[in-house]
Amino acid sequence: MNVLTTVSDEHARLVSLLNRREILRAGTEIFAAEGDVVWMAENFTAGAPARNELVLVQVQGARTGLLSGLHVPEGLGLTGKVHLTGSPALVDDYSQAEGITHTFDRQIAAEGVHRLLAVPVQREGQIFGVMAVGARTDRGFGDRAVERAIAVADEVALAVVVAERARLAREVAVHEERARLATELHDTVGALLFAIGSGVAGLSESTPGDPTLEERVKQLQQQASQASSALRDALRALRASPSALEYSVALRADCSAFTDRTGVPAEFVLLDDNPPAMAPSRTRVLIAAVREALLNVEKYARASAVVVTISQRPSGGIVVAVTDDGVGLPPDHKPGIGLTTTAEALGRLGGIVRVASDADGGTAWRAELPC
Helix, strand or coil: CCHHHHHHHHHHHHCCCCCCCHHHHHHHHHHHHHHHHHEEEECCCCCCCCEEEEEEEEECCCCCCCCCCEECCCCCHHHHHHHHHCCCCCCHHHHHHHCCCCCHHHHHHHCCCCCEEEEEEEECCEEEEEEEEECCCCCCCHHHHHHHHHHHHHHHHHHHHHHHHHHHHHHHHHHHHHHHHHHHHHHHHHHHHHHHHHHHHHHHHCCCCCCCHHHHHHHHHHHHHHHHHHHHHHHHCCCCCHHHHHHHHHHHHHHHHHHHEEEEEEEECCCCCCCCCCHHHHHHHHHHHHHHHHHHHHHCCCCCEEEEEECCCCCEEEEEEEEECHHHCCCCCCCHHHHHHHHHHHCCCCCCEEEEEECCEEEEEEECCCC
């Protein structure tokens, strides 16, 4: 193996260590040695005071497809209980266990799981998910197995924190480079386009009586104007603040994740040139609210397309809308736990949320939050 190959392999390994999904996969593989079936349930709304719902994103050793992608609301089943309490828990006989809801008995029975151990993946006050390992026999999980499971979960949580910080650092570095490019483009390309536009305008005044030439000059004026407009749009996007960049990147990633999970295209559109900056606490609430809206679209809307938009309120603040072309709300619709807790979280910060069906079909979810 030559030096270049060694360096390339080491680089790939380091990159994987900073990839959240790869970290969860690696943790699940290590966990797999402790039992017959294991899963990692990820919290897509970690750190926000809205309803948290887990999704089983990594499953190994399963006999059926019932576990993969399963949604686990906070507090339900052993996995949801551990997510709610933040403490490890185990049951020796899942079907007869007390102290847990039996929401997922059908899935557990289909997998033949008898004993189940679950531990939280948490650090610095945030729960990123829950790791669970099940045994299909009567063998118990001894103290060493529990200690090892907690140690693995702690290592995974630390790796996730490092990966998230590295991601944010990369995004800030990208923002700084984008700002530098924006200044350079303004000073060079912007000045050049202004000169071209002025020259074409002067040319139009010196070509009276030639319809063909006048038409060509008119086309050049339109093209110069369009190029200047496109450049202004690009410069505004390049100069977006780090805070706006953070939630824009997060919501764009959430749309991509939604499409990956469901196969339904979800587009993210930034309607304003310079979206307002927000404090991290407000950013977390906003991102959690949109994720909750996307989860509801996934579960209930039967949509073929989703659009997430961000714009500024005329009075200050931010407006986020999640619009789908699904079946709409039923006539007797009443807000559920998710919408209620989202409204409460936004309300504590002076925000509001509204949901309504469109006359032409689909549902529009709209949240407003002052900055």
